[in-house]
Amino acid sequence: MSTTAQSVVSEPQSSGLVAxxxxxxxxxVTRLVMVTAVCGALVAPQRIxxxxxxxxxxxxxxxxxxANALNMVLERDVDAKMERTRLRPIPAGRISSDLALWFGIxxxxxxxALLVALVNLVAATLAGLALLSYVLVYTPLKRSTHYALHVxxxxxxxxxxxxxxxxxxxxxxxxxxLFLILLVxxxxxxxxxxxxxxxxxxxxxxxxxPVAVGLARTKRAICxxxxxxxxxxxxxxxxxxxxxxxxxxxxxxxxxxxxxxTYGSRVKETVPWAxxxxxxxxxxxxxxxxxxxASAM
Numbered sequence: 001m002s003t004t005a006q007s008v009v010s011e012p013q014s015s016g017l018v019a020x021x022x023x024x025x026x027x028x029v030t031r032l033v034m035v036t037a038v039c040g041a042l043v044a045p046q047r048i049x050x051x052x053x054x055x056x057x058x059x060x061x062x063x064x065x066x067a068n069a070l071n072m073v074l075e076r077d078v079d080a081k082m083e084r085t086r087l088r089p090i091p092a093g094r095i096s097s098d099l100a101l102w103f104g105i106x107x108x109x110x111x112x113a114l115l116v117a118l119v120n121l122v123a124a125t126l127a128g129l130a131l132l133s134y135v136l137v138y139t140p141l142k143r144s145t146h147y148a149l150h151v152x153x154x155x156x157x158x159x160x161x162x163x164x165x166x167x168x169x170x171x172x173x174x175x176x177x178l179f180l181i182l183l184v185x186x187x188x189x190x191x192x193x194x195x196x197x198x199x200x201x202x203x204x205x206x207x208x209x210p211v212a213v214g215l216a217r218t219k220r221a222i223c224x225x226x227x228x229x230x231x232x233x234x235x236x237x238x239x240x241x242x243x244x245x246x247x248x249x250x251x252x253x254x255x256x257x258x259x260x261x262t263y264g265s266r267v268k269e270t271v272p273w274a275x276x277x278x279x280x281x282x283x284x285x286x287x288x289x290x291x292x293x294a295s296a297m
Contacts, residue, residue, distance in 0.1 A: 025107075039293050040159065041053055042297060043296040044167035044175065052167075055119060063115075064159075067104070073090065082201070084197065130154075149209065153183045156183070161175050174236075174296055177292075191209050192222065193278055222277070226257060226262065230257075234247065234250055242291070257280060
């Protein structure tokens, strides 16, 4: 163990509980969730009630924070084996797994309760399904099959649907299309991460794509899902939900992403390409969602 890690473990109370609890909630992930949830709310045809939307976003953030904490509790042994996660609060000894467990349960439970009481049952049900599938299905499945990624993409794509339902009180075409775009986008995005962090995942015993099926098949899968993502991204145009400006942006950005994803099958230096594809996937998603919202409003 490094000197830094030893100092963190030996002084578990040095920074109190606030910082470890905040880390358990994965603030970066939670921020991305909030952005996609807002996008879902903005494309809903109904008038937005600001207070209801703010409550819905706050409640959704609580559910996401709780789910992330529960994920860290279940994966504390795995996190201890991985270079990038070994200093997380539980493996580093800055917080106990029991406290993290209760934090996750209470925070996510509070979020669901707020959605039920102050928003609507549709949004609450979607958030509950996302929580349960992420914690109880996706998290343990990562140890046994690489197809856990497909399962985990479902709760990962729920936030825009929750935001839409919070405003509309129902699910229809526009909300579902945002959900579908985010669902498919996650597949090449996380496969790219798994490639440049392959050694870490292998050491931890997680069955991600490059560990389970090798780099060649993972690259082919990235190509396939990049094609699917392009088609799904253009579906709102075919269904009349968005107009020509969205079609141009989604088409150009999607083709660019597809070309770079396909290029990976020809490169020998796989890790730099995978890292660049991961970085390129973020602005691609931002462009898709921003253009969708602008076109649908």
